[in-house]
Amino acid sequence: MPTPPPLSGAIVHDEVVAARAPWIHRVNQGQTLRIVDLEGNQAVDFLMYAAEDDAERYSAQDTIAAQRNIFLREGSTLLSNEGRPMMRVSATAVAYHDTIGGACSCESNTLRYGHHTKSQHACVDNFLVANATQGRGKRDMVSNVNWFMNVPVEADGALGIVDGISAPGLYVDLEALMDVTVVVSNCPQINNPCNGFNPTPVRMIVAG
Amino acid sequence: MTSASQTADPKSARDHARAMAGMRAAAMPTLPASAARDLPPGVAGGDMLWEETIAAGGYASRQLSRGSRLRLVDLEGDACVSLLVFNAERPVERLNIADTLKVQWTGYLGEGRLLLSDMGRVLASLVEDTSEGHDGFCGASNQASNARKYGDGFNHGAHPNARDRFTLGVAKFGLGRRDIHPCLNLFKPVRVAQGGEAMVEIGPHPPGRHVTLRAEMDLIVVLANCPHVLDPRPEYGSTSVRASAWRGPVTPPDDPIRNATPEGQRAFLNVDDYYAR
Numbered sequence: 001m002p003t004p005p006p007l008s009g010a011i012v013h014d015e016v017v018a019a020r021a022p023w024i025h026r027v028n029q030g031q032t033l034r035i036v037d038l039e040g041n042q043a044v045d046f047l048m049y050a051a052e053d054d055a056e057r058y059s060a061q062d063t064i065a066a067q068r069n070i071f072l073r074e075g076s077t078l079l080s081n082e083g084r085p086m087m088r089v090s091a092t093a094v095a096y097h098d099t100i101g102g103a104c105s106c107e108s109n110t111l112r113y114g115h116h117t118k119s120q121h122a123c124v125d126n127f128l129v130a131n132a133t134q135g136r137g138k139r140d141m142v143s144n145v146n147w148f149m150n151v152p153v154e155a156d157g158a159l160g161i162v163d164g165i166s167a168p169g170l171y172v173d174l175e176a177l178m179d180v181t182v183v184v185s186n187c188p189q190i191n192n193p194c195n196g197f198n199p200t201p202v203r204m205i206v207a208g
Numbered sequence: 209m210t211s212a213s214q215t216a217d218p219k220s221a222r223d224h225a226r227a228m229a230g231m232r233a234a235a236m237p238t239l240p241a242s243a244a245r246d247l248p249p250g251v252a253g254g255d256m257l258w259e260e261t262i263a264a265g266g267y268a269s270r271q272l273s274r275g276s277r278l279r280l281v282d283l284e285g286d287a288c289v290s291l292l293v294f295n296a297e298r299p300v301e302r303l304n305i306a307d308t309l310k311v312q313w314t315g316y317l318g319e320g321r322l323l324l325s326d327m328g329r330v331l332a333s334l335v336e337d338t339s340e341g342h343d344g345f346c347g348a349s350n351q352a353s354n355a356r357k358y359g360d361g362f363n364h365g366a367h368p369n370a371r372d373r374f375t376l377g378v379a380k381f382g383l384g385r386r387d388i389h390p391c392l393n394l395f396k397p398v399r400v401a402q403g404g405e406a407m408v409e410i411g412p413h414p415p416g417r418h419v420t421l422r423a424e425m426d427l428i429v430v431l432a433n434c435p436h437v438l439d440p441r442p443e444y445g446s447t448s449v450r451a452s453a454w455r456g457p458v459t460p461p462d463d464p465i466r467n468a469t470p471e472g473q474r475a476f477l478n479v480d481d482y483y484a485r
Contacts, residue, residue, distance in 0.1 A: 055384070055385040055386050059347065059390070060306075060347075060390060061305075061345065061346055061347020061348070061390050061391070062347055062350070064345050064346055064347070064406055065345075065346040065347060065353075065406070065437045065438055068405060068406050068407075068438065069403070069404045069405050069406060070345060070400055070404045070406055071403075071404035081350075081371070081385075081388065082350060082351075082352070082371075083350045083351075083352040083353055084352075096404065100306060100309065100310075100315070100345065101306060101310055102304065102305075102306020102307055102310060103306070105307075105326065105328070106328075107326070107327045107328030107329075107478070108304075108307045108310075108311060108324075108326075108328050109328075110328050110474055110478065111307075111311045111324070111328050111471045111472075111474045111475050111478075112310075112311055112471060114474070115474070124326075137300075138300050138326075139300055139386040139387055140386055141326065142389060142390060143304075143305060143306045143390045144306075151310075153315040153400035153404075155402070157314045157315045157316035157399075158313060158314060158315075159309055159310065159313060159314055159315040160310070160313050161310070
């Protein structure tokens with residue numbers, strides 16, 4: 001397993017999020033959230049909200065437009081729907097991450113795979129459960145980041161979730177540029193390669 | 209000043225206001241819609257539901273019944289129509305761009321494609337499309353992005369931004385900032401290069417390009433006609449768009465768009481299931 005670089009500042013939170021589980025946590029400006037893909041190719045679906053005003057939230061489209069690229073890489077800045085910087089990818093051992101694929105849901109699973117998947121676990125349910133603890137609901141769902149997930153767009157427009165490019169122990173470090181509430185679904189999908197058809201745990205470390 | 213005021217008392221002010229009747233502007237609705245000046249081919253005036261010319265930088269929001277058609281015409285070739293779509297009956301269901309692209313295995317929408325909700329249903333079908341493509345990646349301009357390019361981005365100024373226009377459009381239906389979901393930009397194609405670069409074909413494009421949407425559910429549509437967020441031109445490049453809607457039948461089971469893909473078939477099945485009542 002590769003050794004990630006040391007985090008600056010004291011570690012204030014260190015938690016392993018179980019396979020298929022949601023996670024919600026505040027990360028203050030200046031702190032860094034490290035997400036570790038413990039077993040490799042585990043999609044980590046990720047939303048965030050400005051702590052002061054949660055109608056301001058991560059915007060995939062603002063982020064893509066500002067950097068003129070659909071992939072999130074080291075140095076990418078995650079923007080809000082008001083165009084303000086929320087977090088920066090300060091380091092990552094994976095070449096690129098996805099922000100166009102969105103989250104799996106019970107409902108979209110019925111389209112993608114058939115109605116037999118309706119009762120399976122899905123990221124949108126994780127987001128809804130986690131957000132409900134702070135009074136947010138379905139209106140607060142927007143396009144999310146998928147750390148460690150690979151969604152290419154081919155020359156003819158063909159788009160899809162394909163085999164991942166992450167590996168056990170690879171990580172992404174996110175420096176908070178404002179106080180944010182991070183909401184994660186450790187993706188429970190079992191019908192596509194976003195997590196190698198096998199949901200696994202991830203580790204969340206907050207430092208600074 | 210030698211001319212007497214025409215608005216010094218309420219009755220004079222009333223007469224002054226009433227004297228404006230019949231004035232025309234480049235951007236305005238046609239009422240009643242049956243008097244539409246630009247009837248789509250084969251559509252009788254009596255079937256028209258809406259005709260409105262939306263100005264450069266303008267916006268509109270409208271409720272449409274299941275089965276009705278909405279045609280948007282880029283009159284002068286430089287429109288960028290940013291689109292939000294809601295289930296009118298329960299607006300917490302709305303367009304989900306990520307699902308729309310992912311479920312249809314494509315980054316590029318065009319004729320025959322579907323706009324999908326976050327509940328696994330078809331909100332609308334793209335039944336006609338003469339444009340070169342659209343943009344599901346880059347979203348709406350905002351006040352800051354317009355201010356960087358044009359000096360200001362205020363809604364009340366000369367360079368309104370799409371996000372503020374959306375705020376107004378959704379407000380007319382009682383919705384707010386939390387309801388402004390990731391949007392689809394019509395008429396300004398964005399393609400993705402192999403390194404992930406998002407490249408906009410800003411145009412201007414040939415005038416008269418149009419798309420026609422078929423409402424597969426009762427919808428609220430919100431349109432903002434502002435320059436694309438990646439428009440590189442220093443001037444506020446935007447031209448007017450005409451919205452026309454008319455009555456039409458609910459999509460039958462043998463419709464070719466409905467049956468084009470297994471994912472789409474299931475999305476239509478979910479719509480039928482929703483309306484089973």
